[in-house]
Amino acid sequence: MKLQCAFEAGRRRPWLSRPNGEGGGAVAFAAAAPLIVLAVAVAADHAHVSRFRTQVQLAAGAASLAAAGAIARHPEISGDSVGARVASAVFARNAPRGASGTLSVAATSTDAVVTATVGYDGVAPSNFGSALGYGAFHVSVSATSRALVADSQTTATP
Numbered sequence: 752m753k754l755q756c757a758f759e760a761g762r763r764r765p766w767l768s769r770p771n772g773e774g775g776g777a778v779a780f781a782a783a784a785p786l787i788v789l790a791v792a793v794a795a796d797h798a799h800v801s802r803f804r805t806q807v808q809l810a811a812g813a814a815s816l817a818a819a820g821a822i823a824r825h826p827e828i829s830g831d832s833v834g835a836r837v838a839s840a841v842f843a844r845n846a847p848r849g850a851s852g853t854l855s856v857a858a859t860s861t862d863a864v865v866t867a868t869v870g871y872d873g874v875a876p877s878n879f880g881s882a883l884g885y886g887a888f889h890v891s892v893s894a895t896s897r898a899l900v901a902d903s904q905t906t907a908t909p
Contacts, residue, residue, distance in 0.1 A: 792879040800888045803847055803875040810845035811869045812894040814838040814854075819867035822858055823898035826865075834858040838869050849876045852890070860900070868895045 818834035818841075825833055835856040842854055852873015859866045874887035 796877050796879050796888075799878055800875045800890070803849070804890050804892065806845075806847040807850055807871050807873075807890060808892045808894065810842050810847075810850070811871050811892050812896070813845050814842040814856075815867045815869040815894040815896040816898075817841040818856060818858060818869065819865050819896040819898035822860060822867060823865045823900045826860065826900050834867050838867070842869065842871070846871075863900055865898045865900060866895060867898075868893060870894075 815838065818838040821837040822834050838856045839854060850871070850873060852871050855870040855872070857868045857870075870891070870893040872891045873889075875890045877885060877887050880886050880888075
């Protein structure tokens with residue numbers, strides 16, 4: 752028998768404790784396990800979406816750089832069509848799996864500088880979202896690059 756002091760006699764025991772200290776830790780873990788699993792699932796989804804967004808941003812940057820370079824090398828051809836074809840090919844080669852959103856390409860050209868902007872608007876797939884009530888996350892990125900237009904008189908051979 753355990754003796755209690757006067758100030759302990761009327762107090763309730765905490766909900767996780769057991770008489771004589773038996774098994775309190777197992778009950779606490781069993782009660783917290785679903786919350787721990789939920790937190791790990793949400794953290795894993797957040798990390799996946801963050802990595803996906805970074806990869807899409809890098810692919811858009813590479814696509815805008817390639818589009819600006821292609822338009823600067825061939826200023827006589829319609830810039831938007833060349834830029835869109837090159838940007839689409841480079842983006843598709845560098846984008847992560849599951850990047851099936853909308854790609855937009857805009858190019859402006861002056862006498863000396865070409866500016867190409869590539870944008871992506873789509874969704875990042877979720878690993879655990881369907882079980883938790885959400886299926887995907889919206890991802891939107893853009894990248895802008897500039898290139899100098901080559902002077903045709905200096906590159907021509909006599």
